[in-house]
């Protein structure tokens with residue numbers, strides 16, 4: 065083991081998946097596990113096999129599907145749990161059993177109705193038993209955050225003597241202060257005999273918003289494994305965010321001199337995959353992966369970022385797989401920001417044109433909170449001749465569970481109406497393929513987002529798309545009660561912008 069390496073143990077599929085509404089089926093879990101492998105995590109906690117046949121199957125199938133990371137399964141300190149976990153892991157190239165028991169006063173007294181001595185006995189027996197099946201055994205002392213350090217040290221020592229390769233110190237209730245949690249890790253390092261034979265792991269919950277801070281305090285004090293989830297999802301307020309810890313180590317590399325295997329450029333795509341499969345939106349201001357994490361809204365910041373992004377950005381968005389930062393247009397935005405956005409929409413203005421546009425922009429911005437591309441187009445339309453574009457003239461789709469999805473799309477273009485038909489893996493894919501046949505230039509779909517405004521099935525769907533042409537990104541938007549129509553219109557909206565930008 066390299067003492068300068070921080071090992072990433074991802075529990076999105078276990079602690080994260082316990083959240084109501086986030087449950088995934090086996091196929092979806094395999095997709096996430098493969099993404100985690102590509103992201104470079106060291107250990108994937110795949111489930112709690114004894115809890116349900118579905119969890120058992122997922123652990124078994126992920127064991128076959130990934131080869132690089134350690135595949136881990138959770139158990140209680142119960143023989144049956146350990147046997148079932150070992151069985152589920154039998155195809156894993158690098159299996160790990162994660163077994164443990166509660167060690168705090170609350171858990172021993174009220175949950176386990178036991179005594180401190182009996183908990184130590186069960187620790188020894190569980191680790192010992194797990195070692196019969198796999199070499200790599202991780203022990204967790206549940207609620208270690210509220211366990212007194214002296215007793216915790218005894219439990220951890222027992223686990224290591226019985227053969228634990230990793231000792232996990234969970235702040236199960238998210239109660240610890242960073243200093244306190246860091247001191248706990250240091251205490252164990254200094255007082256547990258044989259501690260050098262095991263890796264100390266952090267596992268922090270976010271009930272008081274301190275999960276990442278506590279994890280970092282753990283690392284500073286000698287922990288070399290961090291248990292994290294993508295987007296910080298997990299029980300209650302969640303677990304430590306993978307992306308936050310990875311980017312702290314990267315952005316502050318001079319302070320830590322530590323490294324990890326996370327391929328940071330895959331962070332954003334993994335975040336969005338987990339968010340969409342688990343139906344768990346990422347809060348807009350979430351560090352590293354939130355929609356606003358690289359969005360600048362005040363005029364001073366916008367001007368500063370456009371001059372040099374280092375003025376207001378400590379992370380290069382490209383380092384986490386975000387193509388570029390964004391500038392939010394409000395009444396506080398300056399000319400530089402307006403000019404920049406108009407250019408991405410395909411408008412290149414002379415100074416006097418920009419000045420008069422800016423006056424109109426401010427008038428509208430005073431009435432509206434944020435100006436979107438459509439608003440700018442409206443302003444531009446009053447001062448410039450009507451923009452060229454594509455317009456949806458007709459759409460027919462055939463889809464269902466027994467036919468190959470096919471779409472026929474008719475578009476009004478400069479050269480008159482053009483109709484094309486294509487098939488795809490779904491109605492939207494088919495419709496987009498038909499539109500691509502109509503276009504003369506090559507466009508690449510980069511992002512596609514459908515959102516419902518309220519919750520009913522009669523709701524309006526809002527569709528945002530981002531397409532790429534010759535290295536530049538163009539945005540498109542539409543809304544309709546028919547999401548296939550909205551999708552095609554949003555796609556056409558984006559490609560119309562390419563057309564305008566090229567022909568200007």
Ligand code: KIV
Nearest residue numbers: 079204206207234236
């Ligand atoms: O939070 C916790 O204590 C846990 C353990 C089961 C590892 O998730």
Ligand code: ZN
Nearest residue numbers: 079234236267
């Ligand atoms: Zn947990």
